[in-house]
Amino acid sequence: MLGWELPPHNSGGLGVACYQLCKNLAESGADIDFVLPYDADHQISFMNITAAHPQGIAAILKSGIAYDSYKYIYEDGHEETLSVYDQQSLYEMSVARLAEQKEFDIIHAHDWLTFRAGIRVKQQSGKPLIAHVHSIESDRAGGAKGNPIVRDIEYNAFLVADKIIAVSDFTRQSIVREYGIPVEKIEVVHNSIDPQLFEELEGENTYRYLQTMKQQGYRVVVNVGRLTIQKGLTGFLKAAKLVVDHRPKTIFLIVGNGDQYEELVTLAADLGIGRNVLFVGFQRGSRWRDAFAVADLFVMPSVSEPFGIVALEAVGYGTPVLMSRQSGVSEVLQNALKVDFWDEKEMANQMVGALSSQPLLDEMLAGSTREYNQMSWVGSANKIMGLYAEHQGAAA
Amino acid sequence: MKAIVLYLHVHQPYRVKHYTIFDAGYDHQYFDAEYHDRTSNQRIIHKVAEKSYIPTNKHLLDLLERHPEFRLSLSITGTLLEQLREWAPEVLASFQALTATGRVEIVAETYHHSLAFFYSRQEFEAQVDMHRRLVEELFGQTPKAFRNTELAYNNELAMWAESKGYKAILAEGWDKYLGWRSPNFMYRPVTAPNIKLLLKNYKLSDDIAFRFGDQNWSEWPLTADKFTHWLNNSGEATNFGLFMDYETFGEHQWGETGIFSFLNHLPDQWLKTAGNTFMTVSEAADRIQAVDSLDIHDTVTWADTERDLSAWLGNGMQQEAIKAIYSVEQKVLSSGDLALIADWRRLQTSDHFYYMCTKWFKDGDIHAYFSPYETPYVAYIAFMNAWHDIQYRLSERGIEV
Incomplete structure (x- = not known):
């Protein structure tokens, strides 16, 4: 091998x-x-x-x-x-x-x-x-x-x-x-994914600020991955802008590093959503796990994702998923929202729909968790x- | 005398198009998808007309002409009749040709194929009235028997039907309520002694509706001869309730399965034996004595293995969506805005909630087949976005939401 x-x-x-x-x-x-x-x-x-x-x-x-x-x-x-x-x-x-x-x-x-x-x-x-x-x-x-x-x-x-x-x-x-x-x-x-290798969450969530904002009615969307063109974050930020116009109490947490870092930070500011987008860099351990856990929705907007195991990891940490159809994982996970990466408006529509409805989030999570637990x-x-x-x- | 009571349910909803939150407040047309979209109501009417309505009505009319004893009952929803009027008037005319024979009975139901009975009695009665008026206008008959959406039945519904003067009501012949008793007799509701309760024989009905084309089924291929043989040898009986979706013929079971040939030959075979006949539901209620009363407290439907409403109301999204719709009832009705009221009523059709069903891994196949949406989640999002626009239209009229 x-x-x-x-x-x-x-x-x-x-x-x-x-x-x-x-x-x-x-x-x-x-x-x-x-x-x-x-x-x-x-x-x-x-x-x-x-x-x-x-x-x-x-x-x-x-x-x-x-x-x-x-x-x-x-x-x-x-x-x-x-x-x-x-x-x-x-x-x-x-x-x-x-x-x-x-x-x-x-x-x-x-x-x-x-x-x-x-x-x-x-x-x-x-x-x-x-x-x-x-x-x-x-x-x-x-x-x-x-x-x-x-x-x-x-x-x-x-x-x-x-x-x-x-x-x-x-x-x-x-x-x-x-x-x-x-x-x-x-x-x-x-x-x-092997659900048995799941690393448990422990202690207080490290994103205390986000926890507090959630109590104020904010919803949190997270993306975890490298900040490169493959991952589709430019379109994601444009969709985020549409979401914030509709639902100002939304925060986008971006975890990862990469060659697009500066470009994306600038784009968020130019779109006028600088206050709603948090770039926290590459994380491991509890900060990595807690990023999934603190979020209401995980979004994987990749342009081209051969598999995308991170979407399954999100489910493991209790977060329902919206992902691009241009991914392998969308072939194995049914209970999720799916969108073409280029369709920013539809991505925003689905994010607003999900963030506005706890029953939808609960139902997706229940369904995807069932699928996750059967994986091996x-x-x-x-x-x-x-x-x-x-x-x-x-x-x- | 033994009677086949053939009852076919004919329905199409107004499916919500791909309607986004960005359309809310701008576009108030929820049901006008592009023709080639999966949610295009017009395209689906054309497709089903070609595969099912036109050929089936041709066969049924032929049977009525060939066999003076052949009879059947239909329930046709208001949402379908409206769509036929607009996009397939020749199909509407073919239904009228059936009822013109005097041997086809139209059964009462809610105009919008809704679950209003469980949420608003006032709205429920309004929709039953709307349906009655449309049936009188188009078919020149006043319904005398009642069926509720998805055959959802309980003691309370029977009381209501009795109070409104119906002579019969339809329900699933489910073992849980029948116990040792057979569905092949006439019953009466324990709460409504003056009306008859006609039951669906689900085994025989599903042999046709679900299993007919299944080549792995041990009884495949099912012929009219074999089926008649089963009926003639099923012991004591007065009536066989064959209740199913009309679209069984040509749509759920494609023409290639031989379903039309089966339909054609069933009366030939059945009527060969002296004493065998067909009755409409009201005729059966008039002519057949009830043998016992049935106590059905919890709602029973004709769906899935559970025979309950869980396919429509079983998850949180479905609950949220249906509560949202009925929460604005008084505001919508008091708006006086007829287009708004009409849209709100179209959103009550049970199919919308069915599309949100997440029982994928059990009854999932059936649900997936009948849904024009990729997932239950996007079905829910489109529906709720339309609901948000209803809210917008209310607030635009100065009504507090």
């Missing part, structure tokens, strides 16, 4: 999804060797974890939250921070070296950063390659083409792979549209075990 990150050293959903998936695959009997590009102790016992070290490098440490911020420490003691492209080339070479010493039946690679390594090992070993797609370049570029180097890597991997796994039908369609891959080559295996990774793991069996046989 070739991956780029695992919790707790993860920047987002990719690491969590890999962790959950491997845990359930291991329980189904899969023997997994997970190769990461960095050194760290993950306290994981259900699989073997190896750091792929390029020759001459003593250690690779994560130095920030983004997935490209690794510090390379050379054997001679000097340190260097490489571009993400250099990193994935180094990873490719080190994985190729590692693979020579290992025995395995299937190569399972997660997202473009590991795809070149996957292709290389397939060529070297003749073993089948499964390319698991958590997002593609056009998702990250918010619907634009994105970086041509990355597109190239993705395209080659999709051609070479024996099977492609997409985390949603939305993503499968994107792969067909962007790369012309035949739809039969792509299997949808939805991400999920078991079904997804079983599907993948089936694919393994199929392709292992084909290779032999």
